[in-house]
Amino acid sequence: MSLAEPTTHGGEKPLLDLLSDFIVELRRAGLPVSLTENLDAMEAVTHIPIEDREAFKYALGATLVKNHAHWKAFEVVFEVYFSLRGPEYDVIGEGDDAGGPDGEVAPGDGQQPQGGGGGMQALTPEQLAEMLFKALMNGDAAMLAALARQAVTRFAGMEPGRPVGGTYYLYRTLRNLELDDLLEQLMEASREDAPEDLTPLEERLERDEFSDRIEQLKREIEAEIRRRLVADRGVDAMAKTLRKPLPEDVDFMHASREELANLRKAIYPLTRKLAARLARKRRHGRKGALDFRSTMRHSLSYGGVPAELKFRYPRPAKPEIMVVADISGSVAAFARFTLHLVYAISNQFSKVRSYVFIDGLDEVTRFFDGVEDIGEAVHRVNTEADVVWVDGHSDYGHAFGVFWERYNRDIGPKTTVLVLGDARNNYHASQSWILKEVQHRARKVYWLDPEPRAYWDTGDSIVGEYGNHCDGVFEVRNLRQLEAFVEKLV
């Protein structure tokens, strides 16, 4: 079917409309798709035969996704809008596909999927388990896909119209497959089959290979559940359910464990880019003093005439930083990421000292000194810092008291102090006079609060009172805001 008449079976939406909806959804997911890119995408797909789903996806990717961090979100939306349900994905009995090459992209056509055809339905649970075992041993991708579909049909218990999330079905299906035992059984069989004892290295490689195949199976199951949900609920509803914020927009305080893991991965390239940007900024801008030697050297090609003046790069003084961070409860993640970021760009500062507190305070600079792996150091801060004094509930007043008592002499006119916390003081004494003294001595004092502005000064939060003695109070809820602040700081 040529794309000159981009329609699908049964009066479904024409392709161009589907593509427009797809792009609208991409924008909702946070991808900045411009009009030019929109038009490029539409032009690009006219060159790709619609049956070639891979090429179709990559054609859209090349024109619409210009940032690798957005690729995952793009893939999810693509799966929802263009889920393929043709029979060539079925493995019926001997592996032949039945029916015509129905490669149409037709989401939401309401048809019940062919869960592997008649052959698979008739298998007993034991036979199914055996087929699964064999498929994993042999790495038979097509069989695994078919088995994934069969597993979903049997175990997920999906019913049309049920308002239940995909993760619930996924959990049910995986639980019935008992995948952890499966891995061990595969390793056993592998050991027995081997002509001689496996070395630890070989064992490790075998294990990684089987884990990879099991992950592949899980992904197939997930995809199949998603496909069926789309068929049941329609494209727009599913897209809304699956829409996830990009890693840099995730709130520190409300991040799930998975989102935190993503954040941790995102922070390395971010610090690299930030460091490059800051290094660049330091060097450009106003030109410094005339570099006499360089000018004379360049004048040689002009016969001694200094036709081209060379200037030194200006080297503005690097600030000294002190970071004082609350690491109680929900604010801990925020503190961790900020410490990570600050130390990653520590060559932009002449000195970095850091302190963490809950109701007691401890200096943690020693964990970061000369350490290559910042993630490791941050982890040690969590486990080894001595920050609990009475009951482990935030007491800013006492913590500031300890800080002032022990470290006030280290604050000088070149020091910038960053306080990180939600200022929720559990109604203890605020001791905000300490912050006032700090502000007198230091160059600047900034407060970073990870809570949304609307919550400031509600309940036991006294950020307003502390803020009176700061040169600025900033809302830093996510990585994007943190990055923006750090860039301004330097």
Place this chain on the structure above:
Amino acid sequence: MAGNVSPVSPHDVASVDDVIAALADQRYLADEGLATAVFLALRLRRPILLEGEAGVGKTEAAKALAAWSGGEFIRLQCYEGIDVAQAVYEWDYSRQLLHLRAAEAAGATEGVAVSDLEDELYGERFLVRRPLLRALSASGDDASTPPVLLIDEVDRADDEFEAFLLEILSEYQVSIPELGTVAATQVPLVFLTSNATRELSEALKRRCLYLYIDYPDLEREREIVLAKVPGVDANLADQVARIVRSIRQLDLKKSPSVSETLDWARTLVLLGIDKVDAQSATDTVNILLKYRTDIDKAVKEFADNQDELVPEGT
């Protein structure tokens, strides 16, 4: 394959599979994503921006395409502070001065009008053509094969240079005050590569097709080793690919890239090792990993039960 142009020229390419086959002829194994992007770039006449870690094959892709098309391969290596003079053209001042002095000394300047002298100075002889100008003017020679222009590591250049590049990539012409406008008669095939050390400008990204090149999966890495390392057998290639995959799953500062995998495979072949065991892996791991902490982590992971295993040189 040297010297042969593949039967299908880039301009007659009919499908993504043709692209994969043609690149494979040049010993570059592209995945579906790259092949689709290249196919579209050829059809839509757009530049391609390839982003990814160092050593995954971005520059190689451009070279393979140039070998395929038979056109001239022109490379502009960007660095911080690169400007128009280094990228497009420059007048060879010293030579001009010397020419004048020599003419004076030979007495050839008497009676000659000043404007004639000046015209002489601003001619082809004293024009230093840098890569961008060469790419724009090369097309005139051979009508059927436009050159392939590779703008390497564009993320090392600064914003002004990017804006200038954008202009060139939109108009494909550049104006030299003394010589006039040079416009390309054929649009060159343009590749831009970036190591993602900074965000490129939106406008530049909008102009290009974008592809992030990730590390290859197991099968493809194995095939790449088989294709590019002479003397390696299938088993060793398989082992190498598997071990590198496992290493990449660790939390490392710098994961091994494809070029490092190939170096390791070549080393193993050279050392006559046809089956990798824990000891030989540990001895040669410094070819794959370049940071001390990474090497320690990897050795710990893969030599768990063997306490006597110590990397050479420690």
